[in-house]
Amino acid sequence: MDPLISAFLKGASEKNFQQLAMEFLPQYTALVSKTGGMLSPETLSGIHKGLLEGKLPDVMSHIQEAIHAAENAVLQVAVIGQSGTGKSSFINALRGVSHEAEESADVGTVETTMCKIPYQHPKYPKVIFWDLPGTGTPNFHADTYLDKMAFASYDFFIIISSSRFSLNDALLALKIKDAGKKFYFVRTKVDSDLYSEEKTKPKTFKKENVLQRIRDYCLTNLISIGVTEPHIFLISNFDLDTFDFPKLQETLLKELPGHKRHMFALLLPNISDASLELKKHFLQEKICLEALKSAAVSFIPFMTFFIGFDLPQQEECLKEYRNYFGLDDKSVEEIAERLGTPLEDIKDQLKCLDFWSLVKDDSIITQAKNAAEAFSSVSGGPASSVFQALKVYYRRKQFLNTVADDAKHLLRKMETVNVALANSK
Ligand SMILES: Nc1nc2c(ncn2[C@@H]2O[C@H](COP(=O)(O)OP(=O)(O)OP(=O)(O)O)[C@@H](O)[C@H]2O)c(=O)[nH]1
Numbered sequence: 001m002d003p004l005i006s007a008f009l010k011g012a013s014e015k016n017f018q019q020l021a022m023e024f025l026p027q028y029t030a031l032v033s034k035t036g037g038m039l040s041p042e043t044l045s046g047i048h049k050g051l052l053e054g055k056l057p058d059v060m061s062h063i064q065e066a067i068h069a070a071e072n073a074v075l076q077v078a079v080i081g082q083s084g085t086g087k088s089s090f091i092n093a094l095r096g097v098s099h100e101a102e103e104s105a106d107v108g109t110v111e112t113t114m115c116k117i118p119y120q121h122p123k124y125p126k127v128i129f130w131d132l133p134g135t136g137t138p139n140f141h142a143d144t145y146l147d148k149m150a151f152a153s154y155d156f157f158i159i160i161s162s163s164r165f166s167l168n169d170a171l172l173a174l175k176i177k178d179a180g181k182k183f184y185f186v187r188t189k190v191d192s193d194l195y196s197e198e199k200t201k202p203k204t205f206k207k208e209n210v211l212q213r214i215r216d217y218c219l220t221n222l223i224s225i226g227v228t229e230p231h232i233f234l235i236s237n238f239d240l241d242t243f244d245f246p247k248l249q250e251t252l253l254k255e256l257p258g259h260k261r262h263m264f265a266l267l268l269p270n271i272s273d274a275s276l277e278l279k280k281h282f283l284q285e286k287i288c289l290e291a292l293k294s295a296a297v298s299f300i301p302f303m304t305f306f307i308g309f310d311l312p313q314q315e316e317c318l319k320e321y322r323n324y325f326g327l328d329d330k331s332v333e334e335i336a337e338r339l340g341t342p343l344e345d346i347k348d349q350l351k352c353l354d355f356w357s358l359v360k361d362d363s364i365i366t367q368a369k370n371a372a373e374a375f376s377s378v379s380g381g382p383a384s385s386v387f388q389a390l391k392v393y394y395r396r397k398q399f400l401n402t403v404a405d406d407a408k409h410l411l412r413k414m415e416t417v418n419v420a421l422a423n424s425k
Pocket residue numbers: 082083084085086087088089090106107108109110111112113134188189190191192235236237238
């Protein structure tokens with residue numbers, strides 16, 4: 001069990017709220033050490049105060065509000081840069097949409113983005129990527145551009161370039177900074193830089209040296225234009241798990257406000273074990289906070305009702321996790337196709353598709369019972385409602401672990417196929 005939950009159960013049953021208040025922040029910080037977490041500093045201090053004063057209804061409502069805010073967060077990302085630099089490709093990659101899909105952002109070799117266009121994330125409609133018009137056109141004016149583009153509505157800006165960053169981009173970056181917004185420089189197409197370098201200088205070619213040269217070049221350019229300490233991310237839109245894309249994800253997550261972080265983490269493409277783990281950590285936090293909320297309810301006199309987690313709700317929960325990890329029915333079909341493996345064979349390998357065997361696993365009930373009894377034998381607390389809360393907690397964790405393991409399994413298979421394909425070329 002997460003230390004946060006066991007400490008809460010112990011503290012609440014002994015009515016040792018001072019101790020609980022003292023322990024909460026360090027324990028929560030440990031729980032979210034890899035992700036930053038979804039609770040804002042205000043929520044954390046609200047929970048701390050609620051615990052200190054022994055006001056569990058306050059604790060419960062702070063957690064409830066934070067979960068609600070995270071689930072309903074709106075995220076607007078502006079992508080800017082000169083024509084042809086790969087803005088649309090980057091948006092498609094982040095939306096997990098293939099360039100040929102109907103709902104994809106237009107990708108082409110002529111200037112295809114003429115005015116600002118919103119692209120909703122197909123799974124998370126509250127997340128919108130804005131493909132803003134190129135900054136390289138003659139009638140571009142850094143002074144008026146941001147106002148025209150309603151800059152205040154974006155959470156952050158991604159400035160894209162595929163060679164050197166232009167003066168216009170740098171001017172824009174300075175304006176964005178003055179307006180108190182965050183921006184990140186992304187240098188795309190490093191795959192083609194590497195390809196051409198290897199072709200032209202096969203004897204001296206060293207991947208790391210080429211990448212370092214591009215990085216230094218971008219840095220020098222931006223600093224000379226007046227951008228201080230620019231963060232530059234070298235990426236290939238065709239190969240997200242290599243180069244700096246994972247670092248970009250991490251940085252964006254760290255710098256977003258807590259309630260937006262959760263949404264952003266869920267939409268990130270499932271490109272590596274690290275990205276799957278990251279998602280898992282975010283969902284674990286949510287499971288833990290939900291359990292904490294239910295546990296708090298258990299200790300509020302006359303309020304020990306329990307909102308159930310019946311089979312349809314469990315099925316929905318598993319479906320949701322599968323969706324987050326790209327294992328929904330449609331995605332599994334697409335993966336089977338890409339692997340060239342019959343769909344039934346793939347399905348047989350995925351434990352998360354068999355809802356009934358998962359819910360038949362009694363060990364969850366035993367775990368929850370033992371944990372609830374262990375704690376109530378010490379305290380004589382409200383064991384039954386705590387047992388219900390722990391049952392949900394263990395069941396959700398079981399679903400999450402199963403889905404994440406299956407996603408890793410498929411990722412491994414895809415990697416093997418990709419390597420075989422690359423070797424056959
Ligand atoms: N090799 C390589 N090609 C890329 C990459 N990103 C984009 N491209 C190609 O670059 C061309 C332009 O990409 P787009 O995504 O349409 O660029 P854009 O910035 O949206 O262009 P406009 O809409 O005209 O402003 C397309 O042929 C893409 O396939 C990348 O990371 N590597």
